[in-house]
Amino acid sequence: MTAFLSLDGVRRSFGDVTALDGVSLDVAEGEFFALLGPSGCGKTTLLRILAGFETPDSGTVTLAGEDLTRVPAHQRPVNLMFQSYALFPHLSVEKNIAYGLHREGLPKAEITQRVGEVLERVGLAPAAKRRPHQLSGGQRQRVALARAIVKRPRLLLLDEPLSALDRKVRAEMQLWLKQLQHEVGITFVVVTHDQEEAMSMADRIAVLHQGAVEQVDSPVALYGAPRTWFVADFIGGNNFFSGTATEAGLSSEALGQLPGTTSDQSAVSVGEPAVLAVRPEQITLNDGDSVLSGTVLDVSFYGGTSRIAVEVPGHGTPVLVHRHGAPVVVPQQAVDLSWGTADAVLVPPSSATAASAAA
Numbered sequence: 141m142t143a144f145l146s147l148d149g150v151r152r153s154f155g156d157v158t159a160l161d162g163v164s165l166d167v168a169e170g171e172f173f174a175l176l177g178p179s180g181c182g183k184t185t186l187l188r189i190l191a192g193f194e195t196p197d198s199g200t201v202t203l204a205g206e207d208l209t210r211v212p213a214h215q216r217p218v219n220l221m222f223q224s225y226a227l228f229p230h231l232s233v234e235k236n237i238a239y240g241l242h243r244e245g246l247p248k249a250e251i252t253q254r255v256g257e258v259l260e261r262v263g264l265a266p267a268a269k270r271r272p273h274q275l276s277g278g279q280r281q282r283v284a285l286a287r288a289i290v291k292r293p294r295l296l297l298l299d300e301p302l303s304a305l306d307r308k309v310r311a312e313m314q315l316w317l318k319q320l321q322h323e324v325g326i327t328f329v330v331v332t333h334d335q336e337e338a339m340s341m342a343d344r345i346a347v348l349h350q351g352a353v354e355q356v357d358s359p360v361a362l363y364g365a366p367r368t369w370f371v372a373d374f375i376g377g378n379n380f381f382s383g384t385a386t387e388a389g390l391s392s393e394a395l396g397q398l399p400g401t402t403s404d405q406s407a408v409s410v411g412e413p414a415v416l417a418v419r420p421e422q423i424t425l426n427d428g429d430s431v432l433s434g435t436v437l438d439v440s441f442y443g444g445t446s447r448i449a450v451e452v453p454g455h456g457t458p459v460l461v462h463r464h465g466a467p468v469v470v471p472q473q474a475v476d477l478s479w480g481t482a483d484a485v486l487v488p489p490s491s492a493t494a495a496s497a498a499a
């Protein structure tokens with residue numbers, strides 16, 4: 141991959157809080173890249189450093205071969221779309237969009253043409269004369285995006301772009317945002333704490349934890365081959381079992397041999413302490429094999445999927461199983477659980493996992 145945007149060893153502390161602890165990342169041109177992590181992991185600080193609103197204590201930021209680390213925000217070919225959208229309430233949609241171009245002193249005819257094009261692109265041409273308060277949340281969000289892309293930045297930064305929208309509109313906008321990015325070809329870096337949002341939109345995701353990058357990968361690779369316990373826990377649901385890594389999975393004192401595999405990049409060696417992560421949808425019930433036996437505690441039907449909690453003697457937390465369609469088991473029923481070697485991943489243990497797996 142040829143890097144378009146590169147961060148190299150970026151550090152930033154606020155007093156004794158280390159917000160970024162040596163972050164290195166490469167983003168390709170035209171990529172839709174997500175920075176994902178829980179509150180306080182440093183994603184906003186990283187975005188502000190990319191925008192030029194914050195200076196790293198050390199490390200560099202390079203865009204298209206140019207060192208941007210000391211370049212002021214207004215001289216960067218970068219635009220940041222704020223979470224709050226920050227639209228001017230007294231200006232019409234088209235004037236909100238044109239505002240930045242007027243400030244750049246572009247000729248009127250060019251402004252009219254560019255604003256017209258962008259209004260069409262975001263589907264807001266019929267609403268051009270309206271004020272922000274006459275728009276829905278989704279439409280306001282489109283105005284904010286139109287205002288950002290009309291300036292034709294090389295890099296567009298989006299801070300939790302969909303967080304103000306309700307669930308249904310958000311799902312529509314995720315699709316729309318991805319299509320828009322594809323059409324305009326601008327490199328997007330989006331910050332989100334919502335893993336589903338990152339997974340549904342981004343080409344690649346950097347998972348941040350306590351100011352450091354845990355893993356950078358495609359959504360499918362993050363889900364299927366997490367390298368660390370944190371990633372396995374943060375991306376989707378997982379059942380965790382702790383024990384010792386073996387050639388064919390995990391050896392657990394209480395549960396015996398559990399099948400699993402080591403992901404290519406994870407740092408787990410045979411004979412060492414490890415945690416086995418098993419996705420609820422990879423576990424089958426009563427299919428003739430038995431890796432674990434237990435008793436059904438609870439069954440819930442979510443329309444399309446059933447979620448079954450199974451109590452397994454020797455394991456402190458219920459094992460969760462998802463299956464398509466209506467439930468085929470009932471509470472108190474004895475069940476056999478099974479999964480294949482390729483369906484579960486070994487990751488290095490962490491103190492938090494060891495505690496919850498043994499609880």
Ligand SMILES: Nc1ncnc2c1ncn2[C@@H]1O[C@H](COP(=O)(O)OP(=O)(O)OP(=O)(O)O)[C@@H](O)[C@H]1O
Nearest residue numbers: 154157158159178179180181182183184185186333
């Ligand atoms: N200006 C500041 N002064 C002091 N501490 C700060 C400042 N900005 C950020 N921090 C601290 O740095 C850490 C990372 O903050 P940051 O805002 O980057 O996290 P985040 O992942 O974006 O979180 P959130 O999702 O809650 O916005 C936090 O512990 C935060 O309290």
